[in-house]
Amino acid sequence: MDIMANVLLAAGCSPAMAHALDEVEAFVGISSALLVNMGTLSADWVAAKKLAARKAVELGKPWVLDLVGCGATPVRTASCLDLLACAPTVVRGNASEVIALAAAACRGASGNSGGVRGVDSTAASSDALEAAKLLASQHRCIVAVSGAVDYITDGTEVVAVRNGDVLLTLITAAGCSLTALIAAFLAAAPPGPGQQLLATAHALAVFGLAAEEGLKLVPRPGPGSLRVALLDMLHLMEKDAVLAGARIERL
Numbered sequence: 001m002d003i004m005a006n007v008l009l010a011a012g013c014s015p016a017m018a019h020a021l022d023e024v025e026a027f028v029g030i031s032s033a034l035l036v037n038m039g040t041l042s043a044d045w046v047a048a049k050k051l052a053a054r055k056a057v058e059l060g061k062p063w064v065l066d067l068v069g070c071g072a073t074p075v076r077t078a079s080c081l082d083l084l085a086c087a088p089t090v091v092r093g094n095a096s097e098v099i100a101l102a103a104a105a106c107r108g109a110s111g112n113s114g115g116v117r118g119v120d121s122t123a124a125s126s127d128a129l130e131a132a133k134l135l136a137s138q139h140r141c142i143v144a145v146s147g148a149v150d151y152i153t154d155g156t157e158v159v160a161v162r163n164g165d166v167l168l169t170l171i172t173a174a175g176c177s178l179t180a181l182i183a184a185f186l187a188a189a190p191p192g193p194g195q196q197l198l199a200t201a202h203a204l205a206v207f208g209l210a211a212e213e214g215l216k217l218v219p220r221p222g223p224g225s226l227r228v229a230l231l232d233m234l235h236l237m238e239k240d241a242v243l244a245g246a247r248i249e250r251l
């Protein structure tokens with residue numbers, strides 16, 4: 001929650017981390033977008049996630065699902081399936097999580113089918129592209145798979161983003177923070193066909209580019225200094241740097 005909230009603040013947003021059952025709906029009411037993160041699955045938190053997601057749909061607000069550890073345990077996979085049924089705008093996971101969710105959605109399976117290593121991926125994002133397309137078309141959402149190359153699809157179109165650095169995988173909740181940034185970009189996306197897909201791709205590009213630019217500031221790069229430099233660059237990067245450095249390609 002620390003790094004997610006700080007990433008959002010650095011990017012100019014106003015985050016609130018809320019999970020109380022009797023509060024989440026009111027918070028969705030005053031928010032521009034909702035992020036549901038599956039990192040912590042106490043029963044009342046899961047219930048609050050579902051309430052919040054349903055409220056966002058009722059109010060027509062975008063909401064994003066982060067599949068943390070989908071496939072690692074039966075409870076995690078089942079909870080992710082429950083949230084998928086609440087019509088997310090965007091689903092974001094690493095390759096193993098997306099593969100596990102697609103397998104579970106197809107077969108009702110809840111075992112470790114995506115090669116999940118706890119909350120970390122053992123698969124390449126390209127290996128999850130077909131699973132992502134299937135999920136996106138069957139559930140009418142956008143699916144973003146993070147990795148060396150990030151893929152974003154609505155089931156028909158596929159966009160690839162080639163920003164980022166492998167050192168990000170050594171910062172816990174880097175992916176969670178990226179998903180938070182997707183929610184922020186959805187909140188700011190103009191209406192119209194394809195805009196949410198583009199907003200999602202741009203969030204991935206800006207996040208990855210901030211890491212790349214941050215690494216240039218660090219004399220001896222490691223996860224700790226990258227974590228700090230990433231926050232700094234999300235705050236400092238100007239539009240020109242983003243336009244020059246974003247590597248977004250329609251496939």
Ligand SMILES: Nc1ncnc2c1ncn2[C@@H]1O[C@H](COP(=O)(O)OP(=O)(O)OP(=O)(O)O)[C@@H](O)[C@H]1O
Nearest residue numbers: 094146147148164165166168169172173174175176
């Ligand atoms: N091999 C890589 N090269 C460059 N960037 C990468 C690589 N792997 C991941 N990334 C980037 O790291 C960020 C986090 O993605 P990752 O797939 O590691 O998420 P995650 O597994 O959900 O992480 P977490 O669970 O810690 O939140 C993304 O911006 C992604 O583009």
Ligand SMILES: Cc1ncsc1CCO
Nearest residue numbers: 039040068119172173176
């Ligand atoms: C390590 C960890 N455990 C639950 S959430 C989280 C952050 C990375 O997904």
Ligand SMILES: [Mg+2]
Nearest residue numbers: 068119175176
């Ligand atoms: Mg994750």
